[in-house]
Amino acid sequence: MVKKAYYGITLIIAIGLCFALVCFPVLKYNKEVKGVTTDSRFIKEGYIFLPKHGKNFLGNEFFVEAITKGAIAIVYDEYIPNLVVPLIVVDDLDKELKRLLNLIYQKPFENLKLIGVTGTDGKTSVSTISTYLLNHISKAANIGTNGIFYNNQIYDNLFTTPILCENYRLFTEFNKNNIKYASMEVSSEGIANHRIDNILFDYAIFTNLSHEHLNTHKTMHNYFLTKLKLFKQLKKDGLMIINKDDYYARFFEDFDNVVYYSLFSPSDFQAINIKYYNGYTTFDLKAKNYILKDLKVNRSEEYNIYNIIPPIIIALKEGIDIKLLYELLVDLPIIPGRMEKVPVKYPFDVYIDFAHTPNSLKNVLIEIRKKAQNDVILVFGAAGGKDKSKRPLMGEIALKYADFVIFTSEDPRLEKPTDIINQMLSTTNSNQNNYKVIIDRTEAMIYAFKVAKKNDIILVTGKGRENYFEENNVRINYSDFDHLLDIRI
Numbered sequence: 297m298v299k300k301a302y303y304g305i306t307l308i309i310a311i312g313l314c315f316a317l318v319c320f321p322v323l324k325y326n327k328e329v330k331g332v333t334t335d336s337r338f339i340k341e342g343y344i345f346l347p348k349h350g351k352n353f354l355g356n357e358f359f360v361e362a363i364t365k366g367a368i369a370i371v372y373d374e375y376i377p378n379l380v381v382p383l384i385v386v387d388d389l390d391k392e393l394k395r396l397l398n399l400i401y402q403k404p405f406e407n408l409k410l411i412g413v414t415g416t417d418g419k420t421s422v423s424t425i426s427t428y429l430l431n432h433i434s435k436a437a438n439i440g441t442n443g444i445f446y447n448n449q450i451y452d453n454l455f456t457t458p459i460l461c462e463n464y465r466l467f468t469e470f471n472k473n474n475i476k477y478a479s480m481e482v483s484s485e486g487i488a489n490h491r492i493d494n495i496l497f498d499y500a501i502f503t504n505l506s507h508e509h510l511n512t513h514k515t516m517h518n519y520f521l522t523k524l525k526l527f528k529q530l531k532k533d534g535l536m537i538i539n540k541d542d543y544y545a546r547f548f549e550d551f552d553n554v555v556y557y558s559l560f561s562p563s564d565f566q567a568i569n570i571k572y573y574n575g576y577t578t579f580d581l582k583a584k585n586y587i588l589k590d591l592k593v594n595r596s597e598e599y600n601i602y603n604i605i606p607p608i609i610i611a612l613k614e615g616i617d618i619k620l621l622y623e624l625l626v627d628l629p630i631i632p633g634r635m636e637k638v639p640v641k642y643p644f645d646v647y648i649d650f651a652h653t654p655n656s657l658k659n660v661l662i663e664i665r666k667k668a669q670n671d672v673i674l675v676f677g678a679a680g681g682k683d684k685s686k687r688p689l690m691g692e693i694a695l696k697y698a699d700f701v702i703f704t705s706e707d708p709r710l711e712k713p714t715d716i717i718n719q720m721l722s723t724t725n726s727n728q729n730n731y732k733v734i735i736d737r738t739e740a741m742i743y744a745f746k747v748a749k750k751n752d753i754i755l756v757t758g759k760g761r762e763n764y765f766e767e768n769n770v771r772i773n774y775s776d777f778d779h780l781l782d783i784r785i
Contacts, residue, residue: 327368332396333461337454341366344400346393371396394494397464404467405495411479411610412492414523415503415539417656419456421603422501423479424631429611429624430477437470439463440481441650442632442761447473457486460493477614484509484522492529500527501537501606505544506655511683520544527551535613537606540566557605559598565609567601572666576626577601581608588618593625597635597663604628633760635660638780643750644670648776650760652679652706654689657757661697669751673744674698676757677706677737678716691720694731698755700747701731704740706758707766737765738779745785756780 330342336358339345345362347355347370356376363370369382373389386392413423420441427438427445437446439458444451444466457480458466470478482492505520513519527536530553538548540556540563548554556563559570570579575596581588593604604625611621630636638646645667651660657676664672674694678687694701703720705713713735724731734740744754756776759765765774 329368329400331461331465332393332400333459333465334393335459335461336361336365338459338462339365339367343367344369344371344396346371346389346396348389390490393460397461401464401468404464404471405497407471408467408475409477409498409614410467410495411477411499411501412482412497412526412529413479413501413503413606414482414484414487414526415501416506416508416653417659418503418599418603419481419483420650421600421631421634422503422606423481425604425628426479426607426610427477428629429607429616429621430479430614432620432624433611433614433616434476435474436477436479437466437475438479439466440479446470446475455486455491456481456483457491459489460491460495463491463495482526484513484519487522487525488512492526494529496529496531496534497526498531498534499537499610500530500534502527502539502542502544502548503602503606504539504542504655506653507683507686507689508653509683510685511681520547537609539602541602555609557602557609559601565605567605570598570601572596572598574667581605588621591622591625594628596666597659599659599663600635633762633777635663636761636777638777640780640783642745642748642785644748644752644754646754646756646780648756648760648780650762651676651757652759654686654693657690658693658697660755660757661693664753664755665697668753670749671699671752672697673700673702673748673752673754674757675702675704675737675740675744675754677704677713678720679707679758680709680711680713680716684719687716687719688723692723694720695724695728699730702740702744703731703733704737705735705767706737709766710769737776741776741780742783742785745783 328342329344331340332344332346333339334346334348339362345367347358349355355372359370363381367381369384370379371384371386371392373386375385376383411426413419423438423440427436430436441456443453486492509519513522534553536548536551536554538545538554538556540558540561557565559567564584566582567579568582570577573596576592576594577596578590578592581591633648633650636648638648640646647664649660651657676694678690703717708716717733734743741756748754759776761777763773763775764771
């Protein structure tokens with residue numbers, strides 16, 4: 297609904313302008329409406345800009361940037377004079393956004409088989425492996441932490457779960473490229489910030505829930521309720537795929553369209569007869585009416601078996617050839633930043649991992665210990681501006697499961713790295729001597745190289761393959777992987 301006429305645009309004119317811009321885009325300045333976005337960083341020539349207010353900013357702060365980048369109209373909830381492009385003033389920005397999205401993009405998710413993956417840990421692996429398997433049935437795409445993948449190309453992704461406008465744009469692009477499947481990591485932040493509003497999924501996967509994001513959600517119950525919203529956005533014949541071994545699986549019992557997977561609890565798809573080897577695992581997958589025997593995967597970590605079963609379930613539901621499935625599981629792609637070995641030429645091994653929660657840190661340390669012939673040296677920190685309550689837990693886990701720990705800086709943002717590290721060490725025994733504090737992250741990794749002995753393992757966690765370091769609200773180009781490759785001692 298357009299606001300009062302005193303803003304200088306009458307109701308009739310404003311409605312007519314919006315109608316002309318969207319329904320007959322070539323009529324205004326001979327310019328075509330090519331998209332709509334709420335974030336000026338995504339503005340392209342021919343876009344409508346509909347800025348939203350943030351906690352620390354007003355949307356109109358980005359008008360100049362949007363116009364400079366090619367915005368042909370602005371939709372806002374307040375009159376701003378002297379703009380060089382049409383301004384359409386509305387009462388409800390959210391309502392208008394959804395209307396524009398449907399006008400410009402229609403409902404592109406209806407033409408996709410869309411997979412949403414949520415949970416504290418495992419989203420990237422599950423989503424990536426799903427895309428890999430489905431790509432051998434028909435064309436598939438992936439959206440997540442490591443970027444946007446389709447047509448054998450990888451594109452940068454600003455957020456794990458893109459903003460709503462970007463999702464509509466991406467789905468439209470997928471449709472144009474005859475992509476049938478799209479897997480998406482759905483974070484609690486993405487859900488809470490309405491990045492998947494009105495999007496309907498064919499499959500929704502719940503991996504697990506552990507201590508994370510309590511700075512936002514306050515309690516684990518609230519955290520789970522946010523995750524649960526994904527499962528209320530299924531298409532009519534959509535399917536929930538739930539980890540039965542997780543405590544929160546019990547809250548899905550009242551839903552009808554659910555299948556469960558597990559390693560330890562009886563379920564619809566249970567991995568049994570699991571045998572771990574150096575570099576691979578074998579297991580049987582027991583379903584209700586059949587067993588897939590002697591599956592072999594090129595992963596040797598228990599948590600990765602959890603990450604592999606949901607993609608197998610979806611691939612089976614989508615009719616993958618069983619023989620092909622067996623072949624593909626043996627050669628699953630290495631996921632960047634997930635237990636990734638760095639090819640250094642030293643008598644010790646170096647790995648990076650994205651682990652940034654107490655649960656994921658514990659899991660990766662347990663698994664790296666199995667690989668180690670000697671000591672495990674851990675280099676890690678905790679991000680600023682995030683859940684502070686997890687920091688002491690992560691410090692305890694690090695000192696318990698690693699032989700030597702180097703506490704360092706990790707995206708401190710507006711916090712002091714020393715304050716973060718002190719919180720991580722707050723429950724540490726004062727007599728404990730198996731750690732060192734080195735604030736500079738690169739210097740911390742260099743020190744690890746200097747103290748490492750033959751057959752040790754250096755594990756660097758927290759950032760995985762992220763390509764930036766964030767401090768004082770400034771992002772600089774940075775890569776753990778690249779810095780590790782460059783170290784010379």
